[in-house]
Amino acid sequence: MQNDVIIIGGGLGGLFTGALLAREGRSVTIVEKNAAIGGGLQSFHRFGSTFDTGMHTLGGFNHGDNLDRICRYLGIRDQLHIKPDDCLTQITNASDGVTYHIEYGRENFVKSLAGYFPHEADNLKRYVDTLYRLTDEVPIFHLRDTEDYILTHSPEFLMAADELIAAYIADERLRDLLAFMNPMYGGVAGHTPAYVHALINVLYINRPFRFVDDSAHLAHLLADVVKQNGGQILSGEEVTQIEAEDRHLTAVCTSRGKRLTANTYIGAIHPLTLCRMLPPGTWPPAYRKRLEQIALTNSAFTIYITFKPKTFPYIDHTCYWQADYGLMWQHATTPQSLWPQGFMYFTPPVKGQGQWAEKMVVNCVMDFKETEKWSHTLTHHRGEDYERWKTQRIEAVVEQLTRLYPNIKDQIAQIGASSPLTIRDYYHTPRGALFGYAKDCHQPALSYLPVRTKVDNLLLTGQNINLHGICGVPLTAIVTAEALTGRNHIVRKIREATDD
Ligand SMILES: Cc1cc2nc3c(=O)[nH]c(=O)nc-3n(C[C@H](O)[C@H](O)[C@H](O)COP(=O)(O)OP(=O)(O)OC[C@H]3O[C@@H](n4cnc5c(N)ncnc54)[C@H](O)[C@@H]3O)c2cc1C
Numbered sequence: 001m002q003n004d005v006i007i008i009g010g011g012l013g014g015l016f017t018g019a020l021l022a023r024e025g026r027s028v029t030i031v032e033k034n035a036a037i038g039g040g041l042q043s044f045h046r047f048g049s050t051f052d053t054g055m056h057t058l059g060g061f062n063h064g065d066n067l068d069r070i071c072r073y074l075g076i077r078d079q080l081h082i083k084p085d086d087c088l089t090q091i092t093n094a095s096d097g098v099t100y101h102i103e104y105g106r107e108n109f110v111k112s113l114a115g116y117f118p119h120e121a122d123n124l125k126r127y128v129d130t131l132y133r134l135t136d137e138v139p140i141f142h143l144r145d146t147e148d149y150i151l152t153h154s155p156e157f158l159m160a161a162d163e164l165i166a167a168y169i170a171d172e173r174l175r176d177l178l179a180f181m182n183p184m185y186g187g188v189a190g191h192t193p194a195y196v197h198a199l200i201n202v203l204y205i206n207r208p209f210r211f212v213d214d215s216a217h218l219a220h221l222l223a224d225v226v227k228q229n230g231g232q233i234l235s236g237e238e239v240t241q242i243e244a245e246d247r248h249l250t251a252v253c254t255s256r257g258k259r260l261t262a263n264t265y266i267g268a269i270h271p272l273t274l275c276r277m278l279p280p281g282t283w284p285p286a287y288r289k290r291l292e293q294i295a296l297t298n299s300a301f302t303i304y305i306t307f308k309p310k311t312f313p314y315i316d317h318t319c320y321w322q323a324d325y326g327l328m329w330q331h332a333t334t335p336q337s338l339w340p341q342g343f344m345y346f347t348p349p350v351k352g353q354g355q356w357a358e359k360m361v362v363n364c365v366m367d368f369k370e371t372e373k374w375s376h377t378l379t380h381h382r383g384e385d386y387e388r389w390k391t392q393r394i395e396a397v398v399e400q401l402t403r404l405y406p407n408i409k410d411q412i413a414q415i416g417a418s419s420p421l422t423i424r425d426y427y428h429t430p431r432g433a434l435f436g437y438a439k440d441c442h443q444p445a446l447s448y449l450p451v452r453t454k455v456d457n458l459l460l461t462g463q464n465i466n467l468h469g470i471c472g473v474p475l476t477a478i479v480t481a482e483a484l485t486g487r488n489h490i491v492r493k494i495r496e497a498t499d500d
Contacts, residue, residue: 011039013462014268015222016477022229033238038219047414059203127168134198161197186297189329299420299432435468
């Protein structure tokens with residue numbers, strides 16, 4: 001069969017792009033290396049529970065926000081099992097034992113923080129107004145028409161996120177708290193642009209959501225849209241080689257010996273991984289070099305816990321813990337002896353969730369270099385040394401959890417963890433970079449990758465292009481799909497279908 005489009009990678013980006021194009025009548029084939037589709041949306045079973053791999057807290061699903069509208073347009077919103085959190089977050093600081101409860105909603109966010117920092121009330125309002133104003137500079141974020149992708153931005157758009165906060169807020173403790181979502185975008189002080197901070201914060205301030213039971217069902221809903229519109233998903237089929245002639249792709253070859261052809265190919269995997277499969281010279285050397293120069297975001301060590309029945313209370317929102325103020329931007333550079341200095345944790349909801357938690361996930365930022373010495377190994381074969389190191393890291397996190405919940409060791413039934421190596425091998429992401437390429441306010445052009453490439457029938461999509469996560473990847477999927485359908489074609493249809 002001659003496909004209109006072949007998408008390499010059946011993760012969040014590949015599936016959203018495929019669903020949008022299938023709705024446009026294109027014959028789409030998505031090729032995914034793992035047996036299970038979804039990438040960051042995939043869930044796994046362990047200790048009798050289901051855990052999500054890379055989608056724990058969700059922005060954009062508040063009624064009228066971008067994700068809510070995209071999913072309504074695709075006809076899958078009503079089938080999604082997601083629930084809103086009861087507040088934005090709680091942040092505990094171990095040094096003074098204060099727990100800050102922060103409310104969602106633009107005004108309530110300001111009000112709840114001003115309750116702790118009354119002297120900063122006016123500054124908080126101005127800071128939040130600025131966050132919302134910065135999102136206005138990104139039309140696609142509001143599903144508006146884009147007149148020109150090269151936009152003129154306000155000076156604050158490309159300030160460093162930490163400098164933006166400091167420009168409005170004088171109190172050092174409050175500055176730190178306002179950066180709490182840093183682990184959700186891999187922020188680096190002095191480098192991560194203010195617009196990244198604004199786009200992510202605004203969607204979560206509007207209201208955070210979480211998947212109930214598992215995130216994988218979103219992957220299956222998107223796959224159904226592709227299939228119902230005549231497309232197909234090939235899973236357990238790794239693309240190992242790409243054929244090209246004169247900067248024009250002619251076929252992709254898979255691990256199971258298939259040779260697939262299409263008019264257009266879309267790379268929904270890390271561009272460096274894609275680059276290695278292309279014949280030499282397909283992308284100009286300068287472009288390849290640029291891909292190698294862009295910094296990567298940090299990785300993570302994630303702990304998966306199941307509780308003994310009816311022992312640990314369910315918490316209806318995401319929580320953050322940090323050892324002291326002033327560390328929010330330094331989680332990834334913490335020496336091993338002091339690690340962890342901060343983490344995000346939550347009790348994922350299940351269907352019919354009652355007062356007791358079934359499970360907990362703890363996400364700790366970690367530099368890939370901590371696992372560098374086992375980088376030649378593969379899952380389940382990393383050796384005793386690695387397993388010992390992993391156990392020590394788990395113990396270090398549980399020690400800190402005990403400061404928050406003194407009985408937690410007795411309440412835990414089973415505990416396991418994934419490391420930066422797991423992320424690298426599972427997604428084929430260089431150095432287990434959580435959110436792919438990092439954005440840098442000092443080099444905005446370096447980390448800005450257009451969806452079109454120097455190969456006339458190869459487009460890009462996914463977290464490395466523009467913004468990562470559930471808030472960013474589906475927006476890029478629209479931009480990628482519109483490279484074939486015409487600019488603003490899909491965004492207008494989404495607006496028409498969901499204006500209410
Ligand atoms: C631990 C963790 C926690 C996270 N938490 C959140 C969160 O709470 N909220 C949020 O919004 N975001 C979160 N993210 C980020 C989010 O998961 C990613 O931004 C998103 O999944 C990226 O989508 P993508 O399509 O670019 O890549 P992926 O979802 O990784 O998809 C890429 C797909 O390509 C496949 N692939 C790779 N190479 C090949 C090949 N050669 N042939 C075929 N297929 C291939 C991979 O198997 C994968 O399925 C988290 C990420 C991680 C790792």
